[in-house]
Structures are given as structure tokens and as C-alpha cells.
Amino acid sequence: EDQVTQSPEALRLQEGxxxxxxxxxxxxxxxGLFWYRQDPGKGPEFLFTLxxxxxxxxxxxxxxTLTKKESFLHITAPKPEDSATYLCAVLGGSGGSNYKLTxxxxxxxxxxx
Amino acid sequence: EPxxxxxxxxQVTQMGQEVILRCVPISNHLYFYWYRQILGxxxxxxxxxxxxEISEKSEIFDDQFSVERPDGSNFTLxxxxxxxxxxxxxxxxxxxxxxxxxxxxxxRLTVV
Numbered sequence: 001e002d003q004v005t006q007s008p009e010a011l012r013l014q015e016g017x018x019x020x021x022x023x024x025x026x027x028x029x030x031x032g033l034f035w036y037r038q039d040p041g042k043g044p045e046f047l048f049t050l051x052x053x054x055x056x057x058x059x060x061x062x063x064x065t066l067t068k069k070e071s072f073l074h075i076t077a078p079k080p081e082d083s084a085t086y087l088c089a090v091l092g093g094s095g096g097s098n099y100k101l102t103x104x105x106x107x108x109x110x111x112x113x
Numbered sequence: 114e115p116x117x118x119x120x121x122x123x124q125v126t127q128m129g130q131e132v133i134l135r136c137v138p139i140s141n142h143l144y145f146y147w148y149r150q151i152l153g154x155x156x157x158x159x160x161x162x163x164x165x166e167i168s169e170k171s172e173i174f175d176d177q178f179s180v181e182r183p184d185g186s187n188f189t190l191x192x193x194x195x196x197x198x199x200x201x202x203x204x205x206x207x208x209x210x211x212x213x214x215x216x217x218x219x220x221r222l223t224v225v
Contacts, residue, residue, distance in 0.1 A: 041218075043119075044216045046213060099211050100171075103156040105155050
């Protein structure tokens with residue numbers, strides 16, 4: 001069974017204070033690792049897809065990296081508008097079940113001005 | 114930017130009643146999904162749908178649940194006889210190629 005564990009559960013930063021969120025996973029046949037942002041009462045908003053170990057992607061203040069067992073979402077000089085829950089999900093599975101996303105519980109990021 | 118649209122945004126229903134949650138996926142997408150998120154818990158896969166049939170479903174998706182694409186644009190999730198534990202946010206998602214997934218804003222279902 002695919003598993004995704006995110007840490008920390010909650011993170012409070014001061015504006016400009018860089019940090020990283022962790023996503024560790026176990027999956028058979030990884031087809032992709034996804035990062036989403038979720039605002040309260042809203043659906044997940046796509047940020048990145050990573051496919052293979054060593055891959056990195058950047059978007060504004062966010063940078064996602066991938067190893068064989070975990071992914072990191074680095075936030076550089078965050079702003080209050082970066083406050084949200086960040087979800088990690090893997091696309092993979094076993095027994096022919098290869099196209100459903102398995103999500104972690106997310107990291108609730110709060111950036112104080 | 115194309116969006117997945119879900120209606121209603123909030124639905125309150127009495128236990129035992131049937132509900133239908135509606136979704137309009139992105140127009141050129143071929144794969145459709147329902148996920149749910151119970152308050153404080155993970156987003157969970159319910160069902161995937163392709164070529165007018167279910168391609169995969171989770172253990173949660175029992176006989177009380179059904180999906181339909183009645184007219185080529187809408188994608189619906191029906192719960193026949195709602196239970197208190199069905200209260201959750203229900204998210205529709207669609208994909209063109211199963212490599213990226215766009216989610217709607219969700220329907221908050223409250224069963225009382």
C-alpha cells in the first residue's frame with residue numbers, strides 16, 4: 001500500500017525566514033510526486049510534478065526536489081500570502097492500480113508579517 | 114486558465130437522503146475522479162472514470178456510491194442513502210493524460 005508522510009504537521013515562520021517541508025513516501029511503481037497548495041475551504045491547487053530522483057522544479061519562492069524516498073519543498077523568503085496547507089501526493093500503486101493519487105496529511109504553513 | 118467547476122459549494126442533507134454532487138471537468142480532459150477529505154484528515158481517492166466506465170474504485174466507494182457522465186460535460190457523484198460519516202469535502206478532478214490533475218473547489222457535504 002502506498003504511503004505518504006509529511007512533516008512537520010505545522011510550521012510557523014516569520015516573513016523572510018526560509019525553511020523546508022518534507023514528504024517521505026513508499027510506493028511501488030512511482031509515476032510522479034505532486035505538490036499542491038490548499039487554502040481553507042478550497043481544492044488542491046497544483047504546484048509541481050517530479051518524476052525521478054534528482055529532479056528539481058522552481059516557481060517563484062518555491063523549489064521542489066526529489067530523492068528515491070522523499071521530496072522537499074523549499075520556501076525561500078516566504079511572504080504572508082504563502083500561508084496555506086501544502087500537500088504532497090504520489091501517483092503510483094500496486095496490483096495494476098497505478099493512476100490514483102495518494103496524499104499525505106499536509107503541512108500547515110503560517111507566515112507572519 | 115481552465116477550471117474544474119463543482120456545484121453546489123455546500124450541501125446539507127438529512128441522513129438517509131440521496132445527494133448528487135455535480136462537476137464540470139475541463140473540456141478536453143479524458144479522465145475523471147472523485148476524492149474526498151473528511152475534516153482534519155487526508156484527501157482520499159474514491160473513484161476514477163474513463164471512457165464512460167469506472168476504471169478504479171477504493172474500498173470507500175461501496176454500493177451506496179455511483180458515478181455518471183450523463184451528457185458529455187457533467188460528471189456526477191451520487192450517494193444513495195447518506196450517513197453521518199459521509200460528511201466531508203468532495204473534490205472532483207480531471208486529467209488529460211494522467212500526468213497532471215486539476216481539482217475543483219469542492220462541495221462541502223454535511224449530513225445531519
